[in-house]
Amino acid sequence: MTTHSGARPDTTVRRTPLLQHAPLPDMLLEALSQDHEIVDFNTLTAAAFRERAPEFEILLTNGEDTVARERMQSLPALGLIANFGVGYDGIDMQAAADHGVRVSNTPDVLTDDVADLAMGLLLAASRQFPAAQRFLESGGWAAGGFTWTRRVSGSRLGIVGMGRIGEAVARRAWAFDMPVRYFSRRQKPGMGYECEPLLMGLATWADALVVCLPGGKETKGLIDAKILQALGPQGILVNVGRGSVVEEDALIRTLHAGELGGAGLDVFATEPRVPNELQGLPNVVLTPHIGSATWQTRQAMSALVVENIRAYQQGLPLVTPVG
Ligand code: NAP
Numbered sequence: 497m498t499t500h501s502g503a504r505p506d507t508t509v510r511r512t513p514l515l516q517h518a519p520l521p522d523m524l525l526e527a528l529s530q531d532h533e534i535v536d537f538n539t540l541t542a543a544a545f546r547e548r549a550p551e552f553e554i555l556l557t558n559g560e561d562t563v564a565r566e567r568m569q570s571l572p573a574l575g576l577i578a579n580f581g582v583g584y585d586g587i588d589m590q591a592a593a594d595h596g597v598r599v600s601n602t603p604d605v606l607t608d609d610v611a612d613l614a615m616g617l618l619l620a621a622s623r624q625f626p627a628a629q630r631f632l633e634s635g636g637w638a639a640g641g642f643t644w645t646r647r648v649s650g651s652r653l654g655i656v657g658m659g660r661i662g663e664a665v666a667r668r669a670w671a672f673d674m675p676v677r678y679f680s681r682r683q684k685p686g687m688g689y690e691c692e693p694l695l696m697g698l699a700t701w702a703d704a705l706v707v708c709l710p711g712g713k714e715t716k717g718l719i720d721a722k723i724l725q726a727l728g729p730q731g732i733l734v735n736v737g738r739g740s741v742v743e744e745d746a747l748i749r750t751l752h753a754g755e756l757g758g759a760g761l762d763v764f765a766t767e768p769r770v771p772n773e774l775q776g777l778p779n780v781v782l783t784p785h786i787g788s789a790t791w792q793t794r795q796a797m798s799a800l801v802v803e804n805i806r807a808y809q810q811g812l813p814l815v816t817p818v819g
Contacts, residue, residue: 512809515552515571518561520580524798528556528805545570554805559583559601560767560785565591576808578801581788582606582660583738584818585711592819599818600804603660605796606788611664613787614706614736615672617760620781621732622648622704624758627778643778646730646757649673654702656695656719657709657737658684665706677701695719699726704734711738721746730757736787739764748773751780762787 513533516525525534534556535548553573557563559581565588568574577587579601592599620626623645631642653669655662658680666676666689677690679698684691692698695718699705705727709715719733719742727733733756735742744765750756751774758779764770767785774780788797803815 512553513548513551514805515555517555517563517567518558518580520556520558521794521798523795524580524801527798527802554578554808556580556801557587560586562586564588565594568592568595568597576600576805576814578804578808579818580797580801583710585738585740587818589819598808598814600801600808600814600816601818602797602800603816605800606793607660607664609790609793610661610708610736610787611668613762613783614661614665614708614734614760615668617734617736617762617781617783618704618706618732619648621734621758621760621779622646624778626781648704651703652677652701654678654692654698654705655689656680656698656705656707656741657715658687658689658691659708661736662706662708663687665708695723696726699723699731702727703730704732707733707735707737707741709737709741711740715741717741717743719743719747721750724750724756727756729754732758732760734760736762739767744771744774751777 511531511533513535514528516534516536528534540548549571550573552571554576555563555571555574557577557579559579563577563586568588568591574595574597577592577597577599579587579599582601582603584599584601587599589599628642631637650673653674653676655666655676655678658678662678662680669676677692677698679692679695692701707719709718715738721743724733724746733747747759748771751759760781761774762783763785770782774782788794800816807814
């Protein structure tokens with residue numbers, strides 16, 4: 497078809513470029529690439545980045561990435577940071593506010609998976625599932641039974657950070673007849689669980705602590721040697737929040753000294769590095785930050801990122817804004 501002037505119309509719609517700043521699942525990138533050109537930050541030379549920087553209005557990131565003030569300053573058109581994940585401690589939120597950059601994340605859709613994992617880690621660390629499997633596979637069973645472990649049902653559960661994931665863990669604990677108390681920034685009187693005003697009080701009371709806190713300056717190192725010692729030689733620490741919340745050196749020391757009963761950890765101080773001292777222990781269960789890593793949840797998280805970008809581009813309120 498030609499126009500009245502005889503010239504061919506330009507049917508090539510220019511796809512908006514998105515700056516991909518961290519690894520993201522193929523399903524999300526495929527969905528976005530229908531309407532956008534995805535530019536992987538890591539493939540750009542410094543010169544190519546400088547040249548293209550003014551084009552990027554949207555930056556894609558994940559919950560483990562760092563988006564610092566300098567990066568925002570280098571992107572003059574930046575208006576949205578779309579985070580694939582609920583935790584956004586890697587994003588400089590003050591800088592985002594200063595630059596008028598909006599931020600979205602993916603809450604709620606991952607809550608059940610992370611709470612499932614927390615309960616799995618608690619059971620696996622208390623009952624020593626991985627060590628029991630290693631025992632069986634190395635032929636130990638023929639020579640006698642596996643060591644006796646500690647019961648989870650009916651034991652006292654302390655939740656550190658009573659937000660969406662914390663509450664979902666508490667709901668699961670109900671089915672295990674576990675009394676629940678929590679320590680959090682604010683009391684949640686409507687929930688029906690007892691609030692411990694001091695973390696030390698919670699650690700002293702609990703048989704197991706499940707950490708569901710975000711990362712960042714305010715929560716850094718909250719779980720220190722004193723808290724771990726208060727949890728005690730029979731106590732179990734589960735961390736599905738952020739590695740920075742637990743003083744990892746203190747955790748290693750207390751575990752090796754027998755001052756802490758065991759640990760189930762999905763998050764670590766310097767991922768993907770996991771200290772050797774945490775590996776190979778019968779009472780420690782480790783997973784590589786897989787809290788939300790199921791097909792169903794990753795699909796829902798991807799859909800939420802797409803919806804937030806669409807809302808931003810249409811000038812509508814973000815579906816799940818942060819801040
Ligand atoms: P959330 O609903 O915001 O819950 C966080 C809770 O922590 C809130 O109750 C909050 O208090 C409390 N809190 C924040 N700062 C605190 C402080 N300094 N002292 C005491 N309590 C504090 O978030 P969520 O959806 O449950 O997610 C929690 C965290 O889990 C995320 O930020 C992320 O780091 C982590 N996560 C991990 C995985 C994984 O794969 N392992 C997956 C998803 C999320 P308020 O109620 O006052 O806000």
